[in-house]
Amino acid sequence: MTQWSMVIDLDKCVACQGCSIACRFENNTAPATPEQAAIGRSMFWNEVFPMLDEANDYAQPRYIPRPCMHCENPPCIKVCPVGATYQDEEGIVHQNYARCIGCRLCTVGCPYTVRYFNWTQAEWETPLAEHLNPDRVESSGLLEGPAPRPRGVVEKCTYCIHRLQKARAQAVAEGRDFRADDYVPACVQTCTGKARFFGDLDDPNSTVSQFSKKRRAFRLLEETGAKPKTIYLQEG
Amino acid sequence: MNKTWHPKNEQRNVVLKPIHKVTITDILIWGFLAAVVLAGLFAWARQFFVTGLSATGLNRPVYWGLYITNFVFFIGLAHSGTFISAILRIAGQGWRKPLTRAAEAITLFSLPFGVTSILIDMGRPDRALNIFFFGRFQSPLLWDITAVSLYLFSSVVFFYLSLLPDLALCRDQLTDVPAWQHRMYEILALGWEGNHGQFERLERALDGMAVFMTMLVVTVHTVVSWVFGMTIQPGWHTALIGPFFLLGAIFSGTAAVVIVLAILRKVYHMEETLPVSLFNSLRKLLITFTLGWLYMMIAENMTTSYGNLPDEMRVLGQKTGGDFAIFFWAMWVLVFFVPLLIFIFKGKNNIGWMVTAAILVNIGMWIERFIVIVPTETRPRLLYEITKGVYHPTLTEWVITAALFAGLFLLYAMFTRFFPIIPLWETGESLEVGESRNENAGFLPQQLGDTSGMKGK
Numbered sequence: 001m002t003q004w005s006m007v008i009d010l011d012k013c014v015a016c017q018g019c020s021i022a023c024r025f026e027n028n029t030a031p032a033t034p035e036q037a038a039i040g041r042s043m044f045w046n047e048v049f050p051m052l053d054e055a056n057d058y059a060q061p062r063y064i065p066r067p068c069m070h071c072e073n074p075p076c077i078k079v080c081p082v083g084a085t086y087q088d089e090e091g092i093v094h095q096n097y098a099r100c101i102g103c104r105l106c107t108v109g110c111p112y113t114v115r116y117f118n119w120t121q122a123e124w125e126t127p128l129a130e131h132l133n134p135d136r137v138e139s140s141g142l143l144e145g146p147a148p149r150p151r152g153v154v155e156k157c158t159y160c161i162h163r164l165q166k167a168r169a170q171a172v173a174e175g176r177d178f179r180a181d182d183y184v185p186a187c188v189q190t191c192t193g194k195a196r197f198f199g200d201l202d203d204p205n206s207t208v209s210q211f212s213k214k215r216r217a218f219r220l221l222e223e224t225g226a227k228p229k230t231i232y233l234q235e236g
Numbered sequence: 237m238n239k240t241w242h243p244k245n246e247q248r249n250v251v252l253k254p255i256h257k258v259t260i261t262d263i264l265i266w267g268f269l270a271a272v273v274l275a276g277l278f279a280w281a282r283q284f285f286v287t288g289l290s291a292t293g294l295n296r297p298v299y300w301g302l303y304i305t306n307f308v309f310f311i312g313l314a315h316s317g318t319f320i321s322a323i324l325r326i327a328g329q330g331w332r333k334p335l336t337r338a339a340e341a342i343t344l345f346s347l348p349f350g351v352t353s354i355l356i357d358m359g360r361p362d363r364a365l366n367i368f369f370f371g372r373f374q375s376p377l378l379w380d381i382t383a384v385s386l387y388l389f390s391s392v393v394f395f396y397l398s399l400l401p402d403l404a405l406c407r408d409q410l411t412d413v414p415a416w417q418h419r420m421y422e423i424l425a426l427g428w429e430g431n432h433g434q435f436e437r438l439e440r441a442l443d444g445m446a447v448f449m450t451m452l453v454v455t456v457h458t459v460v461s462w463v464f465g466m467t468i469q470p471g472w473h474t475a476l477i478g479p480f481f482l483l484g485a486i487f488s489g490t491a492a493v494v495i496v497l498a499i500l501r502k503v504y505h506m507e508e509t510l511p512v513s514l515f516n517s518l519r520k521l522l523i524t525f526t527l528g529w530l531y532m533m534i535a536e537n538m539t540t541s542y543g544n545l546p547d548e549m550r551v552l553g554q555k556t557g558g559d560f561a562i563f564f565w566a567m568w569v570l571v572f573f574v575p576l577l578i579f580i581f582k583g584k585n586n587i588g589w590m591v592t593a594a595i596l597v598n599i600g601m602w603i604e605r606f607i608v609i610v611p612t613e614t615r616p617r618l619l620y621e622i623t624k625g626v627y628h629p630t631l632t633e634w635v636i637t638a639a640l641f642a643g644l645f646l647l648y649a650m651f652t653r654f655f656p657i658i659p660l661w662e663t664g665e666s667l668e669v670g671e672s673r674n675e676n677a678g679f680l681p682q683q684l685g686d687t688s689g690m691k692g693k
Contacts, residue, residue: 036290039293039295039626039628040295040296040297040298040625040626041290041295041296049619049622049623050622051619051621051622064619066618075467075468078374078375078466079374079375079376079377079466079467080372080375081367081371081372081375081377081378081381082366082367082369082370082371082372082375083370083372084366084370099363099366099370100359100360100363101358101359101360101363101364101366101367102289102358102359102360102363103354103357103358103359103377104299104300104357104359105375105376105377105463105467107296107297107299108297108299108300108467108469108613109467109468109469111468111469111616111617111618112617112618113296113297113616113618113623116296117289117296117299117359118288118359119288119289119290119294119295120287120288120290121288150360151288151359152288152289152358152359152360153359153360154359220618221617221618224468224617
């Protein structure tokens with residue numbers, strides 16, 4: 001079974017934050033007003049954290065981009081009281097905006113703080129509002145992916161599941177089997193330094209699988225036992 | 237219709253006196269409390285319809301704040317009644333009898349505010365029913381909902397059962413009350429006749445329920461703590477959090493009983509019904525709980541600081557010397573140092589000092605709930621330097637908090653004006669003259685309110 005996974009090579013990351021921007025437009029992540037942002041309510045499904053060395057006069061800054069880890073053993077899914085967040089058999093952690101009750105137990109349960117809550121009703125200014133991504137992952141009682149979120153629910157990175165759906169449909173339309181390299185999330189596609197790789201961790205010949213065995217490979221907070229499928233390659 | 241039999245009680249007139257009329261002072265106090273409740277309702281309506289949770293000071297990563305603190309506090313406060321009337325019933329502590337109902341009423345009226353706190357905190361309260369449609373028992377939140385709703389339901393039954401004989405008494409004795417009020421007693425008394433069999437069945441039911449309620453009381457607050465303890469967040473993920481929450485709950489609940497008793501005693505002139513000896517008995521319990529609190533506090537913080545794990549130490553540092561230091565040390569003073577000194581040196585035979593200490597304990601315990609919840613969130617594991625949290629509660633949150641407390645006081649105050657707050661049948665002393673040979677009348681006095689015929693100390 002396919003296990004979707006992302007590898008981020010920190011040696012190649014140039015900290016342009018292109019991934020954050022591509023993600024925001026791909027997934028219709030609502031912008032926060034300056035007042036809301038000031039009290040910590042901005043949303044970045046994919047955030048680039050600067051690790052600045054104050055003692056060293058900010059020389060040699062390091063950065064770490066952080067999408068959802070799509071853990072093998074996700075602490076967020078365990079605690080959801082209504083199954084609004086769940087994992088499919090390909091390892092992607094979904095978030096169903098139509099069912100979420102906004103209790104925020106998943107947001108306090110996630111050790112990576114990748115989950116965001118819609119404190120306000122999402123709003124876009126006119127030119128932006130006209131260019132929202134129209135893709136939707138929707139069925140009865142289900143609303144996922146880039147569809148604009150209602151107020152009061154939790155959202156997070158989905159590895160662009162709508163792209164996966166479209167790629168599958170395309171393969172069917174072309175009358176061929178779906179291949180793991182038919183699809184990548186927007187952040188991977190846009191990455192300036194080509195630092196991001198995406199693919200099937202279950203396939204021993206895939207790029208991510210090969211990279212995950214490198215000596216430079218590490219995962220964030222491995223001690224939590226969540227087993228992230230977003231894997232990093234160390235600098236140096 | 238046969239005349240209903242009621243246990244004789246010398247305090248009957250004192251206890252029934254507050255029920256006869258509602259005074260102007262009552263109306264003024266109720267009006268004030270109702271105004272605060274209305275303000276809170278307005279604030280909540282605004283949050284519900286207009287602003288959503290953006291009206292709060294919550295943010296990322298401080299996703300939970302005052303509302304969840306209130307939830308934990310109210311559920312904790314609710315442990316007063318069950319502790320006094322169930323656990324002490326099983327333990328055969330006869331002195332508890334006059335204060336059982338006053339304590340149980342705290343349980344009954346604070347539980348709904350705990351439940352409401354959860355609703356207020358939800359991002360989508362309109363979807364609350366999803367919990368029943370799609371509930372997952374793997375989630376600690378569902379354990380919570382199960383335990384708390386079972387607790388609420390059982391408390392209502394337990395409370396109502398022990399109220400039955402007194403409702404019948406009100407029905408028969410209070411003929412001068414307004415017609416609707418008398419009708420209410422008639423309906424609620426369910427045709428209670430007070431014969432031997434009824435009292436025996438009532439005692440059996442209460443004894444059985446007391447065992448169940450005792451298990452429930454341990455479960456409920458432990459499960460409440462597991463909403464935090466089952467996550468892997470530093471400061472929350474400790475096995476001690478369950479017992480610590482439970483001890484804190486019984487501690488603040490018992491302290492609340494002291495406050496309530498003192499007020500009832502003073503306002504309704506129940507000096508003889510609620511003697512100082514009751515306060516002295518509660519004082520001994522409270523000294524035990526204060527020391528138990530110290531033990532838990534040391535056990536938890538010693539383990540954390542000696543182990544010195546960086547994630548845990550950042551949270552502990554927030555408490556001892558960081559943003560929350562003032563609350564943390566205030567809690568030590570309010571919950572431990574001052575109350576312990578008062579209980580030991582000043583509390584004996586002195587209700588004023590006891591009340592002072594009990595109020596301090598409850599303020600301190602509310603702060604403790606806050607201190608357990610928020611500092612952990614301000615120091616997430618991942619890149620804490622960048623994702624540090626700050627939390628400033630807003631006016632909306634404070635108004636709603638005040639309204640919850642006002643609502644509790646209001647319900648309680650109103651209850652005492654319509655129902656006897658001292659259980660007359662449980663404190664009754666002897667059979668009425670001339671009826672002791674009647675098979676249908678009453679019960680043997682030694683069975684009164686005791687468990688398994690055990691005479692209370």
